[in-house]
Amino acid sequence: MIENFNLDMSQVVVIDSQQQPWLDSPAKGVQRIPLEREAAESGHVTSIVKYAAGSQFAPHEHPKGEEIFVLDGVFSDENGDYPAGSYLRNPAGSRHGPFSKEGCTLFVKLNQFKSGDDTQLALNTEQQPWLQGQGGLTVKPLHQFEGESVALVHWPAGERFAPHKHWGGEEILVLKGEFKDEHGSYPKGTWIRSPHLSEHFPFVDEETIILVKVGHL
Numbered sequence: 001m002i003e004n005f006n007l008d009m010s011q012v013v014v015i016d017s018q019q020q021p022w023l024d025s026p027a028k029g030v031q032r033i034p035l036e037r038e039a040a041e042s043g044h045v046t047s048i049v050k051y052a053a054g055s056q057f058a059p060h061e062h063p064k065g066e067e068i069f070v071l072d073g074v075f076s077d078e079n080g081d082y083p084a085g086s087y088l089r090n091p092a093g094s095r096h097g098p099f100s101k102e103g104c105t106l107f108v109k110l111n112q113f114k115s116g117d118d119t120q121l122a123l124n125t126e127q128q129p130w131l132q133g134q135g136g137l138t139v140k141p142l143h144q145f146e147g148e149s150v151a152l153v154h155w156p157a158g159e160r161f162a163p164h165k166h167w168g169g170e171e172i173l174v175l176k177g178e179f180k181d182e183h184g185s186y187p188k189g190t191w192i193r194s195p196h197l198s199e200h201f202p203f204v205d206e207e208t209i210i211l212v213k214v215g216h217l
Contacts, residue, residue, distance in 0.1 A: 006036040029055025056099035065113030073104030089121040147215040169217025177208030
């Protein structure tokens, strides 16, 4: 497994996960696409994770927290079942034994919680209403803590957003459609990490939904 990968937070990183190979994990039937990684099975990690039907991962602790967004299928642990669209936060020191009966794909961030952020969440975002944001955007706020903010953002077709800077950085995963800015086009499955005080002019031509995290870099 790749180590010390994409950890220079001063650099823009763009990865189209749909064009990357799946790598086997230590658990049979569980594969991953690394997006950023400190060490093989520890430290700062962001990845796309796929569970085959009937697969499971050994019970484990989260030294500095675990953040999950379920992209498809149903993810499970001893605490419940989480369908596509679920957003989970397991704080530092939490423990679980994850599995999937039917298979699932996840966006996972490990060991990145700020000190004192002990919120545990299990939200089904499909059941949350869209709230009016800036311009024509609508949002589903998911979590906030000390300047860090996580949300789903819906862009209607043809929407443009004013050029702006990212205080504390910005991280995006494109969930639907195609996100764009003056630097390129980013189809579904693309992960974008932009550093503190980076700037861009985002827009879309088609209806697009993104998972956005800001203020954490």
